[in-house]
Amino acid sequence: MKYNSIEQILKNNQAWAAKKVAEDHTYFQELATGQKPPYLYIGCSDSRLALTRFTGTEPGELFVHRNIANQVSLTDINFLAILEYAVVHLEVKHIIVGGHYGCGGIKAALEGKAIGLVDNWVNPIREIYLQKQDEIDALPTQEERWNRLAELNVQMQVKNLYQTSVMRQALQQQQAPEVHGWVVDIRTGLIKDLQVSTKKWQLRSLSLAAF
Numbered sequence: 226m227k228y229n230s231i232e233q234i235l236k237n238n239q240a241w242a243a244k245k246v247a248e249d250h251t252y253f254q255e256l257a258t259g260q261k262p263p264y265l266y267i268g269c270s271d272s273r274l275a276l277t278r279f280t281g282t283e284p285g286e287l288f289v290h291r292n293i294a295n296q297v298s299l300t301d302i303n304f305l306a307i308l309e310y311a312v313v314h315l316e317v318k319h320i321i322v323g324g325h326y327g328c329g330g331i332k333a334a335l336e337g338k339a340i341g342l343v344d345n346w347v348n349p350i351r352e353i354y355l356q357k358q359d360e361i362d363a364l365p366t367q368e369e370r371w372n373r374l375a376e377l378n379v380q381m382q383v384k385n386l387y388q389t390s391v392m393r394q395a396l397q398q399q400q401a402p403e404v405h406g407w408v409v410d411i412r413t414g415l416i417k418d419l420q421v422s423t424k425k426w427q428l429r430s431l432s433l434a435a436f
């Protein structure tokens with residue numbers, strides 16, 4: 226792959242800004258007035274996943290949190306602050322948890338090779354693997370096992386989302402955004418909606434509130 230130099234990236238920026246202004250001279254004035262994005266996207270840090278390019282969305286549409294292997298961690302203050310800001314203040318209508326096939330974080334969890342701090346970070350994925358080991362090990366190739374774990378990881382992170390105080394409060398106030406679990410297939414550029422059913426987690430959050 227050919228990479229742009231720093232100088233080229235800055236030139237690209239000038240060309241892009243000029244093109245936007247040529248198309249609509251108020252584009253940046255409007256962008257500067259503030260944000261009201263309808264989507265919170267929780268995705269993997271992988272450099273290939275430029276979701277705005279994959280989805281044709283514009284600046285101002287996606288509020289974003291990214292980390293290795295798109296984890297929804299109930300102890301990650303950075304993530305929780307983003308979630309609360311998105312749900313309570315920006316009032317996003319949808320939350321997308323987006324994983325991807327060929328994810329290095331999933332691979333690290335599956336193969337268990339010690340590579341550093343990432344090993345600690347992906348430990349929850351290792352737990353998912355251990356829970357579903359029979360199903361995953363029965364798959365014929367390592368790639369399929371790796372990709373299935375990416376799907377199960379998205380499902381688990383959607384479930385985790387419903388365990389957060391932010392989502393539970395939003396559900397009780399009937400202001401919870403709709404949650405979607407996606408996997409991006411980098412081999413085709415296509416997004417697969419996993420159709421994760423969230424009903425039981427919603428009900429569980431509400432019934433816990435009744436205690």
Ligand SMILES: [Zn+2]
Pocket residue numbers: 269270271293294295325327328329330331
């Ligand atoms: Zn990844």
